[in-house]
Amino acid sequence: MVKAKAAKAAKEPRKPFHELVADKLIEQLRQGTAPWQRPWVPGEPSAFIPMNPTTGKRYRGINAVFLMAQGRDDPRWLTFKQAIAIGAQVRKGEHGTPIQYWKFAEEQQKVDGQGRPIVDANGQPVMQRVELERPRVFFATVFNAQQIDGMPPMERKPAEQTWSAQERAEAILDASGAVIRHGEHDRAFYRPSTDSIHLPDRAQFPTADNYYATALHELGHWSGHASRLNRDLANPFGSVAYAKEELRAEIASMILGDELGIGHDPEQHAAYVKAWIQVLQDDPMEIVRAAADAEKIQDFVLGFEQTQSQQQATAQDESQRPTVVELTATQYQTMKAADTVLHQELLRAYGEAKAGDARYQLTHEDGAVQQAAEDFRAATGAWHEAVTAARKTVDGYKAITPQAVRTHAPEDLADTRSLPVVDGQPGRLVDKLEWSGVMSRADAVLASAWRDLHAGTDATRSIDVQALHEASQKAFGFDLPDRWNGHLEVQPMVRVEVDDRWALVAPTMGQISNAWVVVAALESGATAVLQPCDTQAQAQKVVDRLKLIDAYAEMNHQMRDSKMQRIREDWLRNDPPSTDPEKSAARQARKLSEAAALRSDSLQQEVSEAPARDFINVPFKERNEAKALGAKWDRAEQSWYVPASVDLTAFSKWEKGLASTAVVGSASAQAAGADPERKSANKRQYLAVPYGERELAKQAGALWDRAVKSWYAGANADPEMLARWAPEKVLAEQSPALDPRTEFTEALVALGFVVEGEHPIMDGRTHRAPVEGDKRSEASGFYVGHLDGHPAGYIRNNRSSIEVKWKSKGYTLDPAQKAAMQAEAGAKLEARAAAQAQLHEATAQRIAGKLQDLKPVDNPTPYLAAKGIRPHPGAFTDGDGKTTLIPAIDTDNRIWTMQYIQEDGTKRFAKNSRKDGCFHAVGGLDALANAPVIVIAEGYATAATLSEVLGHATVAAFDAGNLPAVALALRDRFPDKPFVIAGDNDQHQEFTLGVNAGRSKAEAAAAAVGGKAMFPIFAPGESTYPADLPVVTPKHFRAHSIANGELEKADADGVQLSDARREELTAQLLSGAQLGAIARMKKHTDFNDLANNSLFGREGVERQARAVVESAVAKHAAGVSQQEEQRLVQAREKRQGQTLDTDAPEPRKRRATVKM
Structure with missing residues (x-):
């Protein structure tokens, strides 16, 4: 039954995460209980948006909305492991809530030129951030604090500033520069045509909080102007696009209301409910996009806030503090550029009338539109992260001065817009560079040394390297690596104090950089740290000087011109006075110079001589x-x-x-x-292109290889533009795409599976595996994985009730790869089966040898005496006559395992033995062959009791789960006998577990062999729960078990619980009467209980069992008689037909015809 349900669950399509969220919200929208439909009263900031108490961060986007939709009063959500880490425990039976998050970058350990890990002063590995080419999606299960025992009271962190919520809101409105007009209308709205916000007079609002909540809601609409976040705003009231924009603003208002503590009032937006429901029904992915846009609105609006902590020790000139806008200008411009591309593609593909609605589609048939949409999402995500980091820099750390913003040109060349040409001038290179004013004397000496190194021979290399190091020490204070490949990078770091000295370490999640290092890429693919700097500007200046030195040291004039054009383009691109025509001309000049460099004979020679x-x-x-x-x-x-x-x-x-x-x-x-x-x-020349830069690579001519899952240089590509992504020039890149089995393993682990041994087995069949929290013998995880076509699967953690429909995002297997992996899985299964068979065989032989030392039961053992049954042939005991041993056989009468029953009734089976389908025949297998009916019971005591009452052999299957397998095995052995399954009626389990395994398994076994299931009938009140007691449910019983366990453990360990906690636990305990009723029901489940514990006694067993058995035998005999009669009639009719055929004349032959 369980396997059938599992197989059915595996075949049923499972909804993706966004559809689950949409379905939940549609239902709540109809009821008026969606998160943004509920009013949130003003109060403390961060009071109702879900947050993680371990990390101290709030959940964002769709995860925040989905968690709020669960209707919990406590905003704290954390994982199972995080709860354990703080000494708390998720209550048994509680179901978690799934969330998902995307990973666009990861941390990798740095290595030196020899491939050895680089460690910091504290011996810890130095990590570096790597942008992923293939972003990864992860799933997690979180529980609310109300589902967790032992959670500490919620702590409110002291505010970082003492401004009131209204002051903060007013400061945001002022800093935004938005045009806000009061009193012209009786309603609040934003007018895109005039880019202005219109509000009623302040006196018309009931409270100041209500005024600011309304004003910030309209500021959210204002943020969508084409000059800001550029959302589609020009739509009439009542249109689908208008409702979509209102959904974004409403969610953003809710988040802002919590952030500022001004609350949220949804009353003015009830008119959109019907439209919102329709939007989510038509496109469930819209809620994901709306929540993401709402986060962008919130970040954009809060970006105007420039507060200063009162705890800051020294005051700082406000004019020297950067704004969020300044710190995120690059990311913002990138996002704007991506949005412009998307808008142009939408206009081209859909036309002006439909472009607005098309922007919100999940997918587009036009490949260019789809790519542009994905690029825009990536760019907005990068801007979102930059805003978050910038806010922390502005509000929580020492501000970076405007001079720390990246400077792209040396100070003395910032306005020249060109680089001097020194090739035609007389004299040495060092003198020409110094005289031209392009660089200092020290830098010119280093450029000369760098050129001499490349022009030298093996014989002069040691001298050239020494000269290079001396020159670089004078110019910069460090040794320039002689194997530098020309690529540089500025990386953020964190300066920490270790053992009374300073050390630099890579920042971890949430840390703000307070130092930067210049990192050089070497020819071997390794990296080297050149110089630490206090500011990013200082580090960038070192990079700019070294690039200039490298360009003038280049001996190949085409390559030198290409490098100089690249430097010039960078300067113009980041120089505010530069005009667009100048930038365009520089870009074109750089492309021409790069093309010329690639065509040069000397460069081709270098390529052909690749190591x-x-x-x-x-x-x-x-x-x-x-x-x-x-x-x-x-x-x-x-x-x-x-x-x-x-x-x-x-x-x-x-x-x-x-x-x-x-x-x-x-x-x-x-x-x-x-x-x-x-x-x-x-x-193909493959490239290491981060996901966020794929549009730039695409514009340069890169193409995507679906099989390898990597970008490569296309036939018409711009080689030098793509050179930045050459694997040997990228300081760190993502590892190759995972094969399906490894990727599926990661998905299993993410859902809490303990993946061991041969798991996962991707053969398209159902499999069980243990999950976190399982005991040794449990396997609460279920999965199905297949490799056909695009590898996919289904995963369910029955302990957390979280399920996922998985699809591979790595390799797509070709037939040969798929066959190889399936063959490997098949071989592992075969090996496992063979090993298990060998183990079972060895155990069977061990048990057979042990039987020689045992003796048949002559006098009742303690267990038999307690059960009121006499000794039967086939049961054994040890020398003391205390333990009862019951052999288990197959239909060939071979012993495979042994059940050991102690004096107190404790049962166990032989280790590493086979039990499935094995049984014990009370009286022996030969006696069973002579029985008129096959009666199968669960336990030995029940089977022996029925054998004594019925007067013939019966069968013990040992447990309910084994009943179907035993019944089918005996059906094959005795196909002409009727079957009766004597099941246990475990009614007490319906109260404690919600199931009645004894009854359901007996009925399933009877149905499998066409037999009859019978259950004992007890005297009134013996096996039923009293009607005058409060009903016990599985949830009540679980709560009782957890509370009782905590109280017992506290008493045993001498732990003093607080009065409130002890009172809370005591209130969850069941009463003595309830526990007594369940205990009484547990003693009245099977036919042995009927004989020993019931008023009906043994006579009741005989009367009930004989009636069912005799009825089954009579019914079976009647069926056999009817079948025999039908057989005789058919035989007689067949003989009569043959006689008629003999007497009839030979039919006339007809020509065969074929019907078309």
Whole structure:
């Protein structure tokens, strides 16, 4: 039954997360209880938006809306593990709420040139942030504080500033610069045509909080103007697009009301409910987009707030403090550019009339529109993160001065708009650079040394390296690596004090950087830290100087011109006085110079002489080990390799046994015998493009390889524009896409599965696995995974009641890969079955040998005496006559396991034995063959009692779960006998667990063999729950068990509970009368209980059992008689037909015809 239900659950389509949220909100919208429909009274900030007490952060977007929709009074939500970490415990039986979040970047450990991990002064690994090319989605299950025992009272953090909510709201309105007009109308609205907000007179509002809540709601609409967040606002009242905008503003108002403590009043927006319901029914994904836009509105509006903590020790000149706008200008402009592209694509594909509504579609058939929409979402996400970080910088930390904003040009060249040409001038390079004023004398000496190093030979290299280091020490105070590949990066750091000295570590989630370092990429693929700086501006200035030095040191004039054009374009792009035509001309000049550089013979020679790579054969499970040792991933070859600067010795176990392969030549060589498509793929130059930069790469000619899951340079690509994403130039990149089984494993772990052994088995069948919180013998997790087509599956954690419909986001397997993985899974299953069979065989032999030391039961053992049954053949005992041993056999009479029953009735089976489908025949298998009916009971005592009453052999299946398997096995052995299943009626479990396993399994077994299920009938009041007592439900019983356990543990450990806590736990306990009633019901479940514990006694067993058995036998005999009569009639009719055929004349032959 359980497997059938599980299989049915696996086949039924499961709704995606956004549809679950939409369905919940549609229902609440109809009832008027959606989160933004409920009024939230003014009060303390952050009072009702869901938050995580462990991290101190609030939930955002769709997660916040969904958690609020659960209707909890406590805003605190945390995971099962987080609850345990603070000494609390999720109550048994409570169901969690799913949330999802996307990961666009991850932390990776830094390694040096030899592939060794880099550690800080405290011995901890130094991590670096890596933008993901393939964002990952994660699911988590959270529980509300009201579902958790032992949660501490909610603590309110002291406010970071002492302004009142109204003062904060007024400051935001003033700082926004929005045009706000009062008294012209009796209603509040935003007019896009004039970009103005209109409000009634302040006196018309009942309270100041109500006024500011309304004003900020309209400011939310104001944020959607084309010059700001650029949402679609030009729509008439009553239209779908108008309702969508109102939904965004309403959710944003709710979030802002909580942030500021001014509350939220939804009364003025009830007219949109019907439209909102229709919108979510038509497109459930709209709630996700609306919640995300609401967060952008909230961040944008709060970005105008510039408060200063009163705890700040030293005052700071406000003119020197940056604003959120200044700190997020780059991300904002990127977002605006992405939005412009999206708008143009929408107009092209849908026309002006439909472009507005089309903006909110989940998907677009037009590929360019779909790509533009995804780019816009990524850009807005990056801006959202930048605003959050900027607010923390402005409000909680020492402000960064405007001079710390990135400076792209040296001070003496900031206004020249050009770089001097020194090639035609006489004299040494160092003198020409100094005379031209392009750089200082020290920098010119370093440029000369850098050129000499590249122009030198192996014989002069040591001298050239020494000269380079001396020059770089004088110019910068550090040694410039002689293997620098020209790529630089500024990385944020956090300065911490360790053992009375300062150290720099990578910032963790939520930390604000207070230092920056300049990092150089080396030819080996490793990185080197060049110089720490106090400000980002200082670090950027070092980068600008080094880029200029590298450009003038370049000996290839095409490459030198290309680098200089790149520098010039960067300066113009970030120089406010520059005009758009100047920027466009610089961009075009840079493209032309890069194209010329790539066509140069010298550059082609450099490419053709690419160094050989030592490829290694690394199993997927060992990829992290190889990566930690310094191995790199070659996207074109789809293989790991050892960089030239890393010792090969550590990689000996992964040696491929092939000669080293040149980077360029290997692809064509390996593809010689492959199909044309594979040849083309092998020749591709793959790129490491972060997800947020994919539109830029696409514009430069990059294309997406669906099989490899990576970008590559297309035939018409701009090579130099794509050079920034070359894997060897990227300081850190995402690991190759996961294979389906590994990706499915991560999904299982995310839902709380304990993945061990052969799991997951992706054969399209149902499987069970343990989850967190399970005991050793439990397996509360259920999953199905398949590899057909696009690998997918279904996962359910029955302990948390969370289920997920999974689909692979990594590799798409071709038939050969799928067959290989299925073969591997099949081999593992076969190996597991073989190992289990061997274990069962060894146990069976051990039990057979042990039987030689046992003796048949002659006198009742303590257990038999307690059950009121006499000794029967086939039961054994030990030398003391205390333990009862019951062998379990199959239909061939072979013993596979043994049940051990102690004096107190405790039962267990032989370790590592087979029980499924095995049974014990009371009286023996031969006696069972002579019985008129096969009677199968759960336990031995019940089977023995029925055997004594009926006068023939019966069967014990040992437990309810084994009844169906035993019945089917005996049906095959005795197909001509009637079957009666004597089940246990576990009515007490309906009160404590909500199920009656004894009854349901007996009925299932009877149905499987076409038999009859019978259950004992007790005297009135013996097996029923008293009507005059409060009803016990499974929820009540669970609460009682948890409370009783906590009280007993506290008493045993000597822990003093507070009076309030002890009173709370005591109130959850069941009364003695309730517990007594359940205990009495538990003693009246089977036919042995009927014989020993009931007023009906043994006579009741005989009367009830004989009636059912005799009826089954008579019915079976009647059926057999009827079948025999039908057989005789059919035989007689057949003989008569043959006689008629003999006497009849031969029919005339007809030509066969065929009907078309």
